[in-house]
Amino acid sequence: MTAAMPADFIDLDEVALLLDIDGTLLDFAPTPREVWVPPSLRRTLGGLLARTGGALALVSGRSLADIDLLFAPLELPAIGGHGAELRIAPGERSDPSRTPALDPMVKRKLASVAELGPGVLLEDKGYSLALHYRLAPDKADEVTARVAAICESFPDFPLEALPGKAVVEVKPAAFDKATAVAELMQLPPFAGRRPVFVGDDVTDERVFPILAPLSGTGFSVGREVDTADGSFDGPADVRAWLDRLLERQPAE
Numbered sequence: 043m044t045a046a047m048p049a050d051f052i053d054l055d056e057v058a059l060l061l062d063i064d065g066t067l068l069d070f071a072p073t074p075r076e077v078w079v080p081p082s083l084r085r086t087l088g089g090l091l092a093r094t095g096g097a098l099a100l101v102s103g104r105s106l107a108d109i110d111l112l113f114a115p116l117e118l119p120a121i122g123g124h125g126a127e128l129r130i131a132p133g134e135r136s137d138p139s140r141t142p143a144l145d146p147m148v149k150r151k152l153a154s155v156a157e158l159g160p161g162v163l164l165e166d167k168g169y170s171l172a173l174h175y176r177l178a179p180d181k182a183d184e185v186t187a188r189v190a191a192i193c194e195s196f197p198d199f200p201l202e203a204l205p206g207k208a209v210v211e212v213k214p215a216a217f218d219k220a221t222a223v224a225e226l227m228q229l230p231p232f233a234g235r236r237p238v239f240v241g242d243d244v245t246d247e248r249v250f251p252i253l254a255p256l257s258g259t260g261f262s263v264g265r266e267v268d269t270a271d272g273s274f275d276g277p278a279d280v281r282a283w284l285d286r287l288l289e290r291q292p293a294e
């Protein structure tokens with residue numbers, strides 16, 4: 043891949059670092075629970091959080107509870123559930139009233155899609171539900187079609203079926219990562235900083251267009267995207283870049 047990567051020196055007093063998790067910071071694993079978080083990544087993220095004055099956030103489709111289990115004992119500012127949850131600072135809670143739970147009837151219908159085969163896995167986040175087919179790739183089309191049909195059969199609930207990497211997620215249509223990043227960037231300590239966003243998925247592409255008006259930049263991972271400012275080959279390159287960002291800061 044030849045597209046530009048972000049510079050190894052970025053003034054951490056001026057930027058907000060916004061980082062997707064799966065496929066960006068972490069390598070993919072067969073199931074959501076099997077990902078590995080290198081201890082060095084926790085240290086680097088903790089260091090960058092301090093050096094940015096708290097302006098580092100994870101921007102993920104995962105729930106905040108899941109994110110916190112993965113990165114424990116580190117707790118970071120984060121957008122969870124594709125924008126369903128928002129935590130501005132470690133120790134704070136996302137306002138539970140910002141996203142109501144998915145209707146139980148919708149959930150039950152969607153859960154029945156897992157009957158398609160033993161490799162179709164359900165991930166319930168409360169406000170949204172994901173159907174994973176990484177272990178049953180032959181079921182991809184069927185899962186996607188069944189989920190789309192179920193969403194259409196509930197016209198009273200504006201739902202969105204979000205395609206991802208070997209997953210389709212159903213969530214309320216009212217928000218996504220872009221709306222949540224725009225919200226985050228209005229709040230201290232993020233407000234007034236230049237966002238630097240890194241993400242690997244089609245769901246992350248929605249964020250790229252909102253960055254330029256904030257004097258920000260966006261980078262894709264694993265593929266080149268026209269609306270991004272550059273790309274990384276894979277999560278290992280993103281992790282190495284974050285290490286260099288921290289190492290190359292002037293001593294405090």
Ligand SMILES: O=P(O)(O)OC[C@H]1O[C@H](O[C@H]2O[C@H](CO)[C@@H](O)[C@H](O)[C@H]2O)[C@H](O)[C@@H](O)[C@@H]1O
Binds near residue numbers: 066073176206
């Ligand atoms: O927005 P992200 O932080 O990239 O999260 C997107 C989804 O990631 C997780 O699923 C993906 O990663 C799993 C572990 O590698 C993999 O098994 C699965 O096939 C991928 O789709 C997570 O489980 C979802 O909740 C996130 O929305």
Ligand SMILES: [Mg+2]
Binds near residue numbers: 242
């Ligand atoms: Mg991702």
